[in-house]
Amino acid sequence: MTRFALTLEFDGGPFMGLQRQAHGPSVQQCVEEAIHAVTGERVTMHAAGRTDAGVHALAMRVHVNIAKAFTPFRLTEAINARLRPNPIAVIACEEVPDDWHARFSCIGRAYLYRIVNRRAPLTLERGRAWQVAKPLDAEAMHRAAQALVGRHDFTTFRSVHCQAQSPLKTLDRLDVRREGDLVLVEADARSFLHHQVRSMVGCLALVGMGRWDEAQVGQALAARDRQALGLNAPPDGLYFVRALYPTE
Amino acid sequence: MTRFALTLEFDGGPFMGLQRQAHGPSVQQCVEEAIHAVTGERVTMHAAGRTDAGVHALAMRVHVNIAKAFTPFRLTEAINARLRPNPIAVIACEEVPDDWHARFSCIGRAYLYRIVNRRAPLTLERGRAWQVAKPLDAEAMHRAAQALVGRHDFTTFRSVHCQAQSPLKTLDRLDVRREGDLVLVEADARSFLHHQVRSMVGCLALVGMGRWDEAQVGQALAARDRQALGLNAPPDGLYFVRALYPTE
Known part of the structure; x- marks a missing residue:
């Protein structure tokens, strides 16, 4: 299991917000589904911030745990391919220690x-x-x-x-x-x-x-x-x- | 009859181009229809450039002749109100001489x-x-x-x-x-x-x-x-x- 820190850029316009919502599309749902399509794994995305509907991100940091082996480059390419046509992109990706948390480590x-x-x-x-x-x-x-x-x-x-x-x-x-x-x-x-x-x-x-x-x-x-x-x-x-x- | 020079900003995405087209929406059609809604007059818009489908403008100059009396400020406000929800806006407007031509005077x-x-x-x-x-x-x-x-x-x-x-x-x-x-x-x-x-x-x-x-x-x-x-x-x-x- 490897923890990856992803940097996301997104246009918040089409989303109910960053966090998964029962009543509409979210950035979290799109990213988790893209990762599922790539890895076959059901992951939970944790983010540095919980932006509202319509709010954008130039560089939101999130993390996910993935069991299958990937280089950061290959993971980024694969997730971005599956994120289309949603206006969300992984603009950076790196392996981080297991105790690194996008939300709780953020200062x-x-x-x-x-x-x-x-x-x-x-x-x-x-x-x-x-x-x-x-x-x-x-x-x-x-x-x-x-x-x-x-x-x-x-x-x-x-x-x-x-x-x-x-x-x-x-x-x-x-x-x-x-x-x-x-x-x-x-x-x-x-x-x-x-x-x-x-x-x-x-x-x-x-x-x-x-x-x-x-x-x-x-x-x-x-x-x-x-x-x-x-x-x-x-x-x-x-x-x-x-x-x-x-x-x- | 007064000639007005308008400066247009637009997102070219939804349009077939600046010039009126038989087969789809154009910036020219939207502006001419907005002016008709404001003045009751059928005008022809002349533009400095003829941009293609998907091409944007930060400051396209155009001119129209209008018979009804308007100050540039009132004309701008009225056209902008009628242009909604199209992503076209009049960002400047002035009266110009009758021989001023948005296309042919442009150097x-x-x-x-x-x-x-x-x-x-x-x-x-x-x-x-x-x-x-x-x-x-x-x-x-x-x-x-x-x-x-x-x-x-x-x-x-x-x-x-x-x-x-x-x-x-x-x-x-x-x-x-x-x-x-x-x-x-x-x-x-x-x-x-x-x-x-x-x-x-x-x-x-x-x-x-x-x-x-x-x-x-x-x-x-x-x-x-x-x-x-x-x-x-x-x-x-x-x-x-x-x-x-x-x-x-």
């Missing part, structure tokens, strides 16, 4: 949120960004974001469906910058609550539009109340970018 | 071709780039490309369906560069033959893979024979980027 996660700030509807970016028509002040968003960095009770920014035991999380970085029409938000933490990034981005967008003043972000945090949330940004603009492990 | 066109150079299939980039598994030497591609710059008979790089009167064209720029997994080809000319960019990119990819040596690109050009063409790159990676006019 850092990074997300990117992409906003296209213009009046015109999206075409090529549809499903891949959040279109915000009102001009956003990205510098004000960045300043306001700093109130969220550090160790806090993020109850305000937590979905009612969140399964985490504690709302206490340490946010290491929340940077906002503009590149032309794009406003990019980058968030780093050891781990995030369910909907945390989308909830934070939603409130920052209100600041960017001038509907909230900068201090209201910190006030919403201090309220520790989901009712204090201004806006939950849509999944389309959210990308799981990176999972960090101690030995890497 | 320069720029295209971008995007190659994703990796073994893994595309996910988020599907339909938006050409995936080439074999490693490409982008520097060799750039060097080989320079044989095509200048005034030449581009018969080799011209579709059999090309309607241009002459195969003589002046290519002002053909630059190839790598950005991580991406290999980007940028082409500037006053005008291009049908399939010219895709034909040039196909041959450059052969050089990048090492299947052609650099000198073969110039030899293919000198052959002035479509049979000398190595490969026609798929439409997915091609973007109409810019149209240039004398007064701009």
Whole structure:
């Protein structure tokens, strides 16, 4: 039995989410079925993060145990062939020790949120960004974001469906910058609550539009109340970018 | 009657091409029908370029004549509302003189071709780039490309369906560069033959893979024979980027 760490890239659009769901297609189901087609084995995929419906990944780390012998290259090629036509690809693969766990060994996660700030509807970016028509002040968003960095009770920014035991999380970085029409938000933490990034981005967008003043972000945090949330940004603009492990 | 110049962004995926076609949806048909819905007028759209099925535009310039009074802002908003759910958007609009013609006044066109150079299939980039598994030497591609710059008979790089009167064209720029997994080809000319960019990119990819040596690109050009063409790159990676006019 060999444990393989796979790096997945996927378009979250067609999926109910990363985790297997009773009521629709998931990234997990597609990958597990592809591996079954390749190996004849029923495996369980474990992932660094559990992304929602419509959320994308540039490099999600997952692991599976496989009994049949494969080189990482051959396994990657075979899984990718069986994943078609689903918009999921294995972009890296390596053997890892049996105690390496994609979720429990992970010590850092990074997300990117992409906003296209213009009046015109999206075409090529549809499903891949959040279109915000009102001009956003990205510098004000960045300043306001700093109130969220550090160790806090993020109850305000937590979905009612969140399964985490504690709302206490340490946010290491929340940077906002503009590149032309794009406003990019980058968030780093050891781990995030369910909907945390989308909830934070939603409130920052209100600041960017001038509907909230900068201090209201910190006030919403201090309220520790989901009712204090201004806006939950849509999944389309959210990308799981990176999972960090101690030995890497 | 006012002539409006519109700048269109579109995802070419669902269309048979920019020009109206008898056998399927086109960008022209969608825009003309949106304008009819807005104004009640039957207009004819003229465009700087006639892109093929699957080819995208970041900023295609077109013009239409409209009798009813509109500000550019109101016209843009109204057309965009009627274009939904087609992946076409008016991203700029201005009044232009009656003798300004999107096609005949245009003195320069720029295209971008995007190659994703990796073994893994595309996910988020599907339909938006050409995936080439074999490693490409982008520097060799750039060097080989320079044989095509200048005034030449581009018969080799011209579709059999090309309607241009002459195969003589002046290519002002053909630059190839790598950005991580991406290999980007940028082409500037006053005008291009049908399939010219895709034909040039196909041959450059052969050089990048090492299947052609650099000198073969110039030899293919000198052959002035479509049979000398190595490969026609798929439409997915091609973007109409810019149209240039004398007064701009």
